Amino acid sequence: MNRITPEALYTLLPAIHRLRDAGEGEPLRALMAVLAREGAVVEENIEQLLDNLFIETCADWAAPYIGQTVGYRALYQIEGSDVGTRAEVANTIAYRRRKGTAAVLEALARDVTGWPAHVVEYFQTTATCQRINHVRPDHPFAPDLRDPLPLEPVERAFDRVTQLADMRSIQQVPPRRSSGGRHGFPNIGLFLWRLIPMAQTRVPATRVDSRRWRFDPLGADRQLVNLPAPEAGIGSISRPEHVPGAITRRMLDADPALWYPRAFQIFVDDVAVPVALIKACDLSDDGAGWNHPPHAGARVRVDPMLGRIAFPADQAGRITASFHLGFPGRIGGGEYNRAATLTIDPGQAIFPCPTIEFPTVQSALDAAAPLGGIVEITTSDIFAENITLTATAGTELILRAANGQRPILRPAQPVAVSGGEDARIILDGLVIDGQPVEIAPNGDGASPASVTLRHLTLIPGLSFTATGDPASPGATSLMVTTTGVELLLDKVITGPLRLDQTTNATIRDSIVTAAALPARDSAEGLAIAGPAGEGDPGAALTIIASTVLGRILARSFPLVSDSILQARTTDGSPPIRAIRRQQGCMRFSFVPEGSITPRRYRCQPQLAIDSAIALAEEAAGGPIPAAARALIRTRIRRSLRPGFEAQSASHPAFCQLRRATPAEIRMGASDEGEMGAWHLIAAPHREANLRIRLEEYLRFGLEAGIFFET
Incomplete structure (x- = not known):
């Protein structure tokens, strides 16, 4: 079908009308432009109606x-x-x-x-x-x-x-x-x-010494997973190469070409290591070193179960790798598609980096700060530089990763965020390693109106050890010391939060952990509180479909919905506490017993306890003794609690609920989905x-x- 354009309509007019129109300032051409625009809408609708006849192209x-x-x-x-x-x-x-x-x-x-x-x-x-x-x-x-x-x-x-x-x-x-x-x-x-195979493409490997490297740029041992190969059709049965399963040493040894370079690949100075030189090997710890290296020959030894690489000789070049790690969903920093959130307002300037004009992230931020704009990092590289975001009053300053990229910021000091009155600051798609983010007043004592953290990973414990444990257990990942900030955490993985009382914080589809060591003790740590820590109340918290591992002391809870607040104490104090209980609501969430919160609606385990006591009283024909009530409460409290596959942020199944978790939690959200951060993957509905x-x-x-x- 021919496209209706203003020029095409205008040329259909007789030449005499076009000549007269040119002499009068072309009002007829303007009319044809209006008609063409409306005609294009009708034409597009007709084409869409045709597309809607076929399942491959329909809306x-x-x-x-x-x-x-x-x-x-x-x-x-x-x-x-x-x-x-x-x-x-x-x-x-x-x-x-x-x-x-x-x-x-x-x-x-x-x-x-x-x-x-x-x-x-x-x-x-x-x-x-x-x-x-x-x-x-x-x-x-x-x-x-x-x-x-x-x-x-x-x-x-x-x-x-x-x-x-x-x-x-x-x-x-x-x-x-x-x-x-x-x-x-x-x-x-x-x-x-x-678990989804999360890609990391051409990222810098972590150097152990001149011959030994780790795939993970964050320096932790990682299990590599397969990138599924397409099947022949619906008449075939899948094989291991068709699913995102873990790659074992024996699988790699049996057929290296089946996994390399599709599932992972190693580069030396941007030159790919050929598959003929890849050899599976057990590179687990052997005292202070690894098993088997150093070794003679030309082969590069790879341990896919630990994500380790051993070269036969010293390497002076740049070592990068492409590989895949398993993870339950698309939150935190990652190379997944974030196009829906990468909007550009009319007139908003973009400052890409690194480029010749802006070789560092900070140079691009300095150029964008006076009038506002978007600083977009275009590579999945490591940026070892200090970062300061200072937005001018009334402007919007955005620091984000380009779609499909996962840059890692590794500053030597905390990432400083500040802004003038009515300023808006957004960090999107980044991984921050080694330092926290600090939101503080600017030089004039003013505060930004809002700070948004989206698709961000603030590594719990600031960074990972080689075994994947937090390098600084319990260290603060986000500190807000200024007043009156509207804070949004959307699809974020972070360690402890320390938020000023005047902050209004919204946490959505995110994971907040106290980052204790061992990881199972995170529920006893302090996850969210004020800047002073213990005893200092934090912000007003709105928590939607999120998982918090650790104790919370907040000013208030305007709304908590479809979430898991997993916390416990050893001294009998409230694991979750709100200073103001007269406002707010908690609904369809797990809130541990003994918490001091606003009113709750269908929250566990309180709902199960109340239901069990009501059934017992109905069977007894009247009120039951206090001892019987206490027995019911103790029995349910011990059994009805979330069970996680892993509570370490480096684990592929981080905060994923076990199948043995009670159905009241796995299907206890407002839409009968699971509570917590992985509510967004809708596992019960799929099943x-x-x-x-x-x-x-x-x-x-x-x-x-x-x-x-x-």
Whole structure:
């Protein structure tokens, strides 16, 4: 279709009218421009109507309507996630043609949940007496103990070891990894990978000495994960290279080209190390050094389970690496897509760095500060320089990473943030290593109106040790000593906060931890308080869908919703305390017993305690003794609490709820999702959608169990 443009419409007019129009100042040309603009809107609408006839190009709202033409049954909508109905609607007919097959169940699980999946038909790994007319040489009763590679995935997704039949239902398996109830002829296992492979591209490796390096630019040991390769189609069954699983030493040793350079790659002075020189090796600690190095030859030894590199000779060049780490969701600093938040206002200037004009971040900030603007870091590099953000009154100063980049700021002193009256400051997409962020008054004693931290990682404990522990346990990550600041933390990972009482802070989709050592003691540390620490009340806190590990002393809680406040004390003092309890509300959240807070609505464990006491009184026909009440309270308080896969910020499953966590927490949010920071990934809704689809596509007589690999 020809595009309607002002010039095209104008040239359709007779030449005499165009000549007369030119003599009168071209009012007719202006009219044609208005008509062309409206015509373009109509033309675009017509094209969109044509696109809406096809599932591949239709608008999101049209996908369910197209699905109705093939009898598609809608599922629960998952707001704010990348899980949609388009892929499933597009494949509905193909799925029904292959209904009941393992390949369809696997593709269906992937489309419905958005997580990579693998299907296991357990009759293939259940011990049987083989018929002489149907010999299965790949189905031995006992595994070959001399070949350790097939033994690595035992009781996991790619386990091919034969086991005796188990007559228990696979749907009744406890929420833990166990072979009980799996191996049986009617059983199907659906394995899902919830951790996302988070890319780090051409980032500087951490030097240990002239031969030894770590992949992680933050200096911690990291488990490398696979970047899933595309499958051939919906008729194929996934293999280890198709899912974001952990890469082990034996997997890398068996076939280096299967993982390198797709999952990870090493560069020396920007020249890629060829796959022929990559050798898997155990580089774990051996006293003060590592196993095996130094070594002769030309091969580069790699330990994917620890994220370590050992070169055969001293390296004077620049060592960089591309690799992937697992993480539950897209929060904190990362190379994921943040385009929706990277807006530009009309007339707003952009100062990219590093460039010839602005070789450092601070030079770009100095240029942008007088009139305001955006300082955009365009590389995923380490910037070892001191950073000061000072916004002029009435301006907006933004320091952010370009989309798809993950720069690391490593200053020698705290990042200083200040501004004049009505100034606005935003930090977006960064990782700050080694120092806290301090928001203080400027030289005139004025304070910025608002400070926004978005997609930011303020490393808990300031930085990581080689083992991934906080280098400075309990050290403050964010200090606000000025008054009247509107503070927003959106999708942020941070250590302890020290906020002035006059601050109004909103924490959304974020994790705040007291960063204790060991990590499980973080709940006893002080996560949020005033600048003086213990005994000094902090800001007015609005906490939405976030996880806080540690005690909180706040001025007030205007609103706490869908969150986990995991805190405990050893001296009987309140783990969570608000100075002003007359205002605010806590709803659909976990708030530990003994806390002094505003009124609560459907918060755990108080809701479960009240319900259990009410049932006991109903059964007794009247009030029950105080001792019975105390017994109920103690029993529920001990059992109904969040369980995390990990509480260390360097762990891939940081603050991810265990499957054994009570359903009152895993599905206790306002939308029946899980409480806490990972409410945004909607795991219960994805699982519920999959169970609905299994009822439709699972062959009669079979049973399916859902297992989370990560």
